[in-house]
Amino acid sequence: MGSATTHALAASNAALGAASGVDLGVAGDLFAAARALADTPQLSGALAYWGSAPDARAKVATAVFAALGQTAQDVLQKVVRERWSDAGDLVDGVEELAIRAAATAEPEADIERELFQFARIVAADPQLELALGSRLGDQAVKGRLVQSLLNGRANAATALIASSVVQRPRERRVRELLGRAERIVSDARGRTVATVTSAVALGAAQVDRLAAWLKSSYGTDISVNTIIDRTLVGGLRVQIADDVIDATVSSRLSDLRQRLAG
Structure with missing residues (x-):
């Protein structure tokens, strides 16, 4: 992701956050816009082209997305006025906004x-x-x-x-x-995803304690997903982005075998 896209995405997310009445209808409209942009390279290329004036790009977006709801149109106006690194980033950015809109529309849903x-x-x-x-x-x-x-x-x-x-x-x-x-x-909800693999199912209290410990370690709220893998024998494997904490019995046994063989 180029620096231009990073800035454009941040500004677009801010525009969505400032919009009122964001519901699943808005999310659906933004998904429809993302598909239209992806299916029409000439359109996404024109709206991402740095050489044209922002007002000109906004005028094109107004004509193309006139059938969408007003909130989605307002957000897209902000999106196309930004400077994106390329057309693909613009399409991905609009899809991300659609996902964030859906999350905003149903804040209590897991x-x-x-x-x-x-x-x-x-x-x-x-x-x-x-x-x-x-x-x-x-x-x-x-x-x-x-x-x-x-x-x-x-x-x-x-x-x-x-x-x-x-x-x-x-x-x-x-x-x-x-x-x-x-x-x-x-x-969008200020959390980080952790994938936890264990040999047996974890109880709700265990998941809560693990989430609290990870929050204290990473400084952010943690959303915990669990996977059961009987081959681990015991212990846990925790993955957050590229970080992996492997405290499984199978991992320790593998380390021991390597040391004995080496």
Whole structure:
């Protein structure tokens, strides 16, 4: 991500944060805008082109997105006036705003956990992952498939995010798209995602104590996702971004075997 995009994304996020009446309708409008930009390279290229005046780019956006709700239009006006490093960053930026809007619309929903669980379901089903990740076929059909899978099983905001991101795979696996969305939701809520792998299921009190300890270590609220892996024998493996804390029995046994062999 270039410095121009970093600044543009920060300004765009601030514009969304200052907007009133952000609901799932606004999030849906922004997802629709992201798809339109991705599907029309000439449009995204024109709106990201540094050589044109901001007012000219805003005029184009007004004409193209006239059918969207007023709140989404106002946010997009701010977005296209910013200076993005390239068209791809502009598209990703609008999609991020859509994810943040969905998180804002449903502040009490456990969107991070539901996205994580759905990513696990997809990862465990090769046929489903292939169906959702393939570049062939109608992308809208993929979105409707995800909606049907999550209907009654997840919050409406989660279903909107998941069904929207799978429609724009851009050379990424579905689980990666869902993981990115999960991190954006956590960031929008001032949290960091931790993935905790254990040999047995952790109780609620154990998860709370672990989250409190991680918060004191990292200085931020932590959203904990748990995975059970019987091969670990015992202990925990905790991953936060690129940091890995491996205190599993299997890891210690592996270290011991290496020392004995070496």
